[in-house]
Structures are given as structure tokens and as C-alpha cells.
Amino acid sequence: MRWAADRWYTVGDSFDKVTADNRYFTNAKLAPYSALYRILYMVEQTLKVLKNTKLARGTYQLTLGAGGAFALTAGQFINIRIPGRAELLLKRPFCIASAVRETGVFTVCFVVTGKGTEQLSMCAPGDLLQADFPLGNGFTLMPSHKNVALVGGGAGIYPLLAACTMFRGVSFHTFLGFRSAEYVCLTQEFESSSQTFTLCTDDGSAGTKGFVTYEFEKRLKSGGFDAVLACGPQPMLAALQQIMRGYPHIYAQASVEERMGCGVGACLVCACAVQRGGKQHNLRACKDGPVFMLEELDFSAQNSRAHGSASNQTKGDTSCPT
Ligand SMILES: Cc1cc2nc3c(=O)[nH]c(=O)nc-3n(C[C@H](O)[C@H](O)[C@H](O)COP(=O)(O)OP(=O)(O)OC[C@H]3O[C@@H](n4cnc5c(N)ncnc54)[C@H](O)[C@@H]3O)c2cc1C
Ligand code: FES
Numbered sequence: 391m392r393w394a395a396d397r398w399y400t401v402g403d404s405f406d407k408v409t410a411d412n413r414y415f416t417n418a419k420l421a422p423y424s425a426l427y428r429i430l431y432m433v434e435q436t437l438k439v440l441k442n443t444k445l446a447r448g449t450y451q452l453t454l455g456a457g458g459a460f461a462l463t464a465g466q467f468i469n470i471r472i473p474g475r476a477e478l479l480l481k482r483p484f485c486i487a488s489a490v491r492e493t494g495v496f497t498v499c500f501v502v503t504g505k506g507t508e509q510l511s512m513c514a515p516g517d518l519l520q521a522d523f524p525l526g527n528g529f530t531l532m533p534s535h536k537n538v539a540l541v542g543g544g545a546g547i548y549p550l551l552a553a554c555t556m557f558r559g560v561s562f563h564t565f566l567g568f569r570s571a572e573y574v575c576l577t578q579e580f581e582s583s584s585q586t587f588t589l590c591t592d593d594g595s596a597g598t599k600g601f602v603t604y605e606f607e608k609r610l611k612s613g614g615f616d617a618v619l620a621c622g623p624q625p626m627l628a629a630l631q632q633i634m635r636g637y638p639h640i641y642a643q644a645s646v647e648e649r650m651g652c653g654v655g656a657c658l659v660c661a662c663a664v665q666r667g668g669k670q671h672n673l674r675a676c677k678d679g680p681v682f683m684l685e686e687l688d689f690s691a692q693n694s695r696a697h698g699s700a701s702n703q704t705k706g707d708t709s710c711p712t
Contacts, residue, residue, distance in 0.1 A: 434471070434520045434521065434522055435456065435520070435521060435522070435523065436457075436518055436519070436520060437454045437455065437456055437457075437518065437519045437520075437521055438454065438455040438457070438516070438517075438518055438519075439452060439453070439454060439513045439514065439515055439516065439517040439518070439519060440453040440454060440455050440495065440515060441453035441515055442511070442513050442514060442515065445499060445575035445576065446572060446573050446574060446575040447572040447573055448501055448502040448511075448573075449499065449500070449501050449502075449545075449573065449575050450499065450500055450502070450510070450511045451487070451497050451498070451499045452497065452498050452499075452500075452510065452513060453495065453496075453497050454495070454496055454497070454498065454519065455493075455494060455495050456494035456495070456496070456523075457494055458494045459491055459492050459493070459494055460491065460494055460523075460524065461491065461524070462486060462489050462491055462496070462524045462528075462556075463524075463527075463528030463529065463530075463556070464486075464528050464529050464549060464552035464553040464555075464556040464557065465485065465526070465527070465528030465529040465549045465552065465553065465619075465621075465645050465680070465681045466485075466486055466523070466524035466525060466526050466527070466528040467483050467484060467485045467486065467523070467524070467525050467526050467549075467653075467680060468483070468484055468485075468486055468498060468521050468522070468523035468524065468525065469481040469482070469483050469521060469522045469523065469525055469650070469653035469654075470482050470483075470484060470498075470510065470519055470520075470521040471519065471520040471521060472505075472506045472509050472510065473509065473510075473513070473517065473518075473519055473520075474509060475505065475506070475509050478505060478506050478509075480650070480651055481521065481522065481653060482506040482507065482510070483525075483647075483650050483653055483676070484498040484499075484500055484548075485498065485548045485549035485552065485621070485645070485680075486498060486523070486524060486548075486549070486552055487499045487548040487549070487551045487552055487576075488551055488552055488555055488579075489552065489556075498548070499545075499548045499575070499576070500545065501544065501545045501573075522653060522654065525653055525654065525676060526675075526676055526677065526679060526680050526681070527678070527679060527680075527681055528549075528552075528681055529549070529553050529557075529619050529643055529645070529681050530643070530681075531557055531560065531617055531619075531641075532617075532641070534616060535560065535616045535617040535641060536559070536560060536561060536616060537560075537561050537563070537613070537614050537615050537616050537617075538553075538557075538560050538561070538562050538563070538615065538616065538617045538618070538619060539562075539563045539564075539565065539606065539609075539610075539613060539615045539617070539618045539619075540553060540554060540562055540563070540564045540565065540580075540584070540618075540619050540620070541565045541602060541603065541606050541618060541619075541620040541622070541626075541630055542564075542565070542566050542567070542602070542620065542621050542622050543566075543567040543568075543602055543621075543622025543623055543626040544567070544568060544569065544573070544622060544623060545647075546620075546621035546622030546623065546626070546645070546647070547566050547576065547580075547621070547622075548576075548621075549621050549645050550564070550580075550619060550620075550621055551576055551579055551580060551583075553619050554580065554583040554584055555579075555583050561585040562583060562584040562585060563584060563585055563586045563587075563588075563609070563613060563615065564580045564581075564584040564586070564587045564588065565588045565590070565602050565605055565606045565609075566580065566587075566588070566589055566590070566602060567590045567591070567592075567601060567602025567603075567622070567626070568589075568590070568591050568592075568596070569591065569592050569593075570591050570592065570593045570595045570596070571591060571595035571596035572595075574589065574591065574596050574597075577589060588602075588605050588606075588609070590602045590604075590605050601626070601629070602622075602626065603626060603629040603630050603633060606630070606633070607633050610633065610637065615640055616640065616641065617640065617641040617642065617643075618630070618634065618640060618641070618642040618643070618684070619642075619643050619644075619645075620642070620643070620644040620645070620684065621644060621645040621647070624646075624689060627644050627646070627684070627687065627689070628689040630642075630644070630684065631644075631684050631685065631687060631689065634684055634685065635685070638685075642683065642684035642685065643681050643682065643683055643684060644681070644682060644683075644684045644687060645679070645680045645681045646662055646675050646679055646680050646682065646687065647675075647680060648660040648661075648662055648675040648676075648679075648680070650675070650676055652676070653676045654676060654677065655674050655676055655677030655678075658672075658674065660674050660675040660676045660679075661673070661674065661675075662674070662675045662678075662679060662682070662687070663687075663688035663690075663691030664678075664682060664686045664687060664688060665686055665687075665688050666686055670688060670691070
């Protein structure tokens with residue numbers, strides 16, 4: 391069942407702006423369903439699939455048209471309703487990998503891990519998708535950050551592509567890790583936007599053999615980096631946090647990829663342990679993140695689940711509803 395909105399919110403309307411409008415509360419019939427309505431449908435937009443490209447083994451890139459310009463920062467994400475699978479109640483979150491803000495054309499890339507991503511991999515040009523976007527807080531860099539390292543693993547590389555194509559006046563040094571050569575993708579896109587580029591695979595079938603954090607650490611002393619932006623499986627981020635403890639003067643941010651429910655801050659499925667001001671806080675990855683300062687993330691709480699390279703990935707609790 392779907393209740394029709396009496397207003398079609400435009401691309402770029404924030405969730406707060408939409409709820410501040412409060413229009414649906416004025417309809418007595420909708421009032422009992424308002425919380426559910428808010429979670430499921432309130433900020434949905436229609437997107438057109440323009441292209442579906444297979445990038446690597448089980449890895450796809452969807453080019454989507456929003457039909458108009460929208461504001462976006464690198465690291466923000468989109469929550470997509472899975473088409474044709476009514477039993478998959480929850481939308482699936484994906485980072486925006488690249489975007490032309492003026493035209494509203496953007497890409498998301500994903501690795502097939504379950505029913506939702508499998509269904510998305512079958513999308514064809516012309517298909518319409520329903521989604522909420524752009525959501526969450528993206529990466530931030532200061533004007534003094536001129537030499538920035540990007541460290542990504544597996545499916546965690548996509549928001550870093552957005553970073554290296556959207557931030558201007560910055561030299562990027564990219565370090566990417568994959569399970570093996572058959573999963574390697576988007577290297578040309580990264581290479582063309584980076585001053586230096588390092589590729590690692592767990593089995594050495596492409597680039598250097600070994601974990602990406604190891605290659606990054608080797609370059610850290612001489613690299614002269616003023617900032618690090620990262621995304622990848624939780625063990626990769628935990629290893630990076632450990633390394634960066636030796637370099638507290640270097641600004642470091644990481645995007646976490648918790649399992650999500652509503653994607654807009656209402657259900658707390660995505661609670662993520664963060665140490666701030668000497669206290670532990672459970673913040674919402676969808677609304678307060680997904681980008682956090684790396685040193686704040688509390689991996690010992692074992693509640694931060696990331697996706698991507700299987701090399702050192704631990705699968706998270708899958709008990710939340712689909
Ligand atoms: C903010 C955010 C951004 C993301 N960006 C991307 C992206 O750009 N590209 C991409 O490929 N994936 C991304 N993910 C992960 C992606 O959302 C999941 O892979 C997807 O929801 C799985 O849906 P499914 O129905 O195919 O799998 P399901 O049937 O729901 O689950 C299948 C398997 O995938 C695992 N899984 C499900 N959700 C997650 C998750 N959030 N993190 C880690 N493992 C998960 C489950 O534990 C399970 O083992 C992102 C997640 C978040 C929270
Ligand atoms: S997914 Fe519902 S609060 Fe974050």
C-alpha cells in the first residue's frame with residue numbers, strides 16, 4: 391500500500407525541510423501511518439537508469455538521471471528501493487561514486503552480495519528507480535589540505551572516487567585494495583584524478599601483493615600527506631586507525647557502512663559507536679555519518695560493519711529486517 395504525497399519534493403530538498411513542511415500530518419487519514427510513511431516514502435525521488443555497466447566480477451555501475459541539478463558532497467549516499475521485489479522492504483544504501491551536479495546525472499557502483507544487489511544488477515536503461523538522496527554527511531577537507539591520501543578497499547573505493555573528482559585544488563594519492571585481479575575496477579578513473587596511484591591485491595594477481603594499509607603505511611612517512619580519507623571493510627579501517635595513531639597531526643576521516651533501516655535517522659538500526667569528548671556515543675551512521683573522524687570510531691564495540699574486499703572483511707550481524 392502506498393499513500394500518495396500531495397507534493398512531489400524536489401531533488402535536493404533536505405529531509406528536515408521536507409518534514410518541516412509537515413503536510414502529511416494535516417491529513418487525518420494519514421496520521422496513524424505518518425511515522426511509517428515518513429520512513430518509507432517521504433523523500434523518495436524517481437530516477438531513470440541511463441546505463442548499467444559490468445565493471446568486474448559481480449561489480450556493476452549504474453548511471454542514473456535525477457532529471458535536474460542537485461547539491462551533493464563526496465561521501466554522501468543514496469538509498470534505493472529495490473525494484474520488483476516487494477518483499478525487500480528496506481531500501482539499500484550505496485555511495486554516490488561520481489556526479490555531474492548541473493545535469494543530475496550520477497553513478498553508483500556496487501558488488502552483488504544478496505537479493506537486492508542482484509536485482510539491481512539486472513536494471514536496464516529506461517528502468518525507473520525510487521530512491522532517497524543525497525543522504526548523510528560527506529567528507530570534508532580544509533583549505534590547508536593540499537596533499538590528500540585516499541585509502542580504499544573493495545566496495546569502499548566508490549565514495550573515494552567521488553572525493554578525487556569533486557574536491558578541487560587538491561593532489562590526491564590513491565591506494566586501492568581488492569581481493570584479486572578479477573575484482574579490480576575503476577583504476578583508470580582514479581589514476582586520471584590522482585597524482586600517484588597504488589594498487590594492491592590480496593593474492594598479488596594485480597598490483598602489489600598484500601593489504602592496502604601496508605602499502606599506505608610504507609608511503610606515510612615520506613608522503614607529506616595533510617589528510618587521509620578512507621572507506622572499506624571494518625578490519626581495514628581498524629588497521630588504518632592504528633597506523634594513524636602514530637600521526638595524530640594528520641587529519642583523517644572514514645566512511646563507515648553499517649547495515650541500515652530507514653536511512654534517514656528514524657530507526658537507529660545503524661547505530662555506530664563513536665568516542666567523543668571522553669564518552670562513548672551511539673551515533674546514527676545514516677544521519678550523523680556515514681563519514682566520521684577516523685580516531686573517533688570505536689571498533690572495539692564491534693558494531694561497525696563495512697562491506698567490500700573480502701580479504702579481511704568480517705561479515706556483520708544480518709539479523710535486521712530485509
Ligand atoms: C552508507 C552506505 C554506503 C554503501 N555504499 C555501497 C557502495 O557504494 N557499493 C556497494 O557495493 N555497497 C555499498 N554499501 C553496502 C550495500 O548497502 C549492501 O551491500 C547492500 O545493501 C546489500 O543488499 P543485498 O540485498 O544485496 O544484500 P542482503 O541480502 O541485504 O545482504 C547480503 C549480505 O551483504 C551484507 N550486507 C548487507 N548490508 C551491508 C552493509 N551495509 N555493509 C556490509 N555488508 C552488508 C549482509 O551482511 C549479508 O551478508 C553501502 C552501505 C552503506 C550503509
Ligand atoms: S538507518 Fe534508520 S536511523 Fe540510520
